[in-house]
Amino acid sequence: MSNHSLIAEKSKRVVPGDMLAVIEEFSSSEGTYINGSSIRASKLGIANYNLKKKEIKIEPLKKIKVPMVGDSVIGQVEAVQSNIANIRIYYINNERSLSNFVGMLVLKPESPVRKGREKAIICKLGDIIRAKVTSYKNAIVHLSINGDENGVVYAKCSLCGGSMNKIGQRVRCVDCGFIEDRKLAFDFGEAYLK
Ligand SMILES: [Zn+2]
Structure with missing residues (x-):
């Protein structure tokens, strides 16, 4: 895939x-x-x-769609800082959007399991994620990936660029076997992008 x-x-x-x-x-x-x-x-x-x-x-x-509060968006992680990821939004409510918006996702561990870890990786550069628009203020689209439906839907291996499969709550590279953390959407690897 x-x-x-x-x-x-x-x-x-x-x-x-x-x-x-x-x-x-x-x-x-x-x-x-x-x-x-x-x-x-x-x-x-x-x-x-x-x-x-x-x-x-x-x-x-x-025809250009603009993200609104409550919308579900799918986009690609195009920058990651220590606790913020910028997401280039490509789909709004499953419709392709050419509005070229970038959403801001604050990266904070959400579940108790992840809090225990030193640095839980939520998403990485190049990942495709599904998120919800929580606010739109000062021309900044704020996103949340809370909930089973939200999170990373596609990821490539950080080491070799291979495809990743879901193994429990983590992902494993089909080519080199490297295992990484992500905050996964329930349908990781299966999301349909038209
Ligand atoms: Zn790999």
């Missing part, structure tokens, strides 16, 4: 005429046009770069 590659995308806000890429790098699609060797935006919206298909299309702004 390499569902991580589903999120091989990036997006940015564009206005008509903005240069998006050169034709050697990407192919032109909905909402774009080719001018010489460059691909440009033909309308206002969010340019979505599909890095796997090498395709760019423009999504209209009104």
Whole structure:
């Protein structure tokens, strides 16, 4: 399972005429046009770069979903500091979102079992996690991974990049056998990302 590659995308806000890429790098699609060797935006919206298909299309702004308090989001851990992780949000209530929001997750041990450990690893860089939006203040989306449905849904091995399987409340690499801690969602390894 390499569902991580589903999120091989990036997006940015564009206005008509903005240069998006050169034709050697990407192919032109909905909402774009080719001018010489460059691909440009033909309308206002969010340019979505599909890095796997090498395709760019423009999504209209009104289709852009914004995370609201109570929403369930799925995103990728793109930075981890000592007690905060930044999560790039890709799905809101199971719908793909191009809003490009980053949520903030405070990393604190939640269960008594984990409190006993020196440093319980909740998530790592590159993990895909499901979380709930708990507040949205000062343009910061605060996330929580409390509850069985929330937590890491996909992870790759820190040592070799292999896929991880769930072993109890931990994960083990199918390639090298390395075992790591995570705060897992109940459906780790099985979450469906469309
Ligand atoms: Zn490994």
